[in-house]
Amino acid sequence: MADRKVTTEALREMKRSGRKIVALTAYDHLLAQVLDSAGVDILLVGDSVATVVQGLDTTVPVTMEQMVYHAEMVSRAAKRAFVVADMPFLSFQGSAQEALHNAGRLMKESRVEAIKLEGGKPVLDIVRRLTDAGIPVMGHLGLTPQSIHQFGTYKVRGRKDEDAQQILEDAVALEAAGVFAMVLEKIPAPLAATVTREVQVPTIGIGAGSECDGQVLVTYDMLGLFSRFKPRFVRRYLELATEIGKSVADYCRDVRSGEFPSQDESY
């Protein structure tokens, strides 16, 4: 694996050459370092920080200050991976000025390399304004968790013909507005395959089948640390919550029995 920093151009080249893009979420410096060293191409500072780290039910309450804080720790850790941070709910819809200000904070204060924002047609002007200003924007279509209270459900999107058509049109329009890539979340695999064929920019799927140009998962989901529920699209590579539980139980036992610390672990 080349050590060179991943760039938007490198991601486009990966799509052209058929090399799959690997993305994972990161919210802190230490884990970001591990993921970066392991060869992940994109570190996404997702607003999923709300549900997996803050213990909230939705991503709606996440603030700009929180995103700036987490994104700064992650971008400082990334030697090779391309770092993208989410624009939180209502940080970009109000006006292009507000979107520029907030995206600018993530680029300048957190030093991420791109921002991601959710939505299709209603956000096209904002995407155009940001990309015109030189800010790389990643789109996000399909299930858009920030709109959960509007939809009322986390069910698969784009099952009905008219919804699928809208997602396809949004994808083409987002590309025309200048996004360098887009996340496709929880849509039928054939629809994601069509979108992937129709746009020149990379598609990164989460619950969108194998034909996307890349895949993203929430790291705490794939490590089995977040275990409150498990969407069907998550593959757990580790059962970290169980493993940590066992280790902590061992530590409790050793402290209580006086077996820890030993002489070797003392001065």
Ligand code: KIV
């Ligand atoms: O917030 C997030 O982690 C995301 C990914 C699930 C794509 O948007």
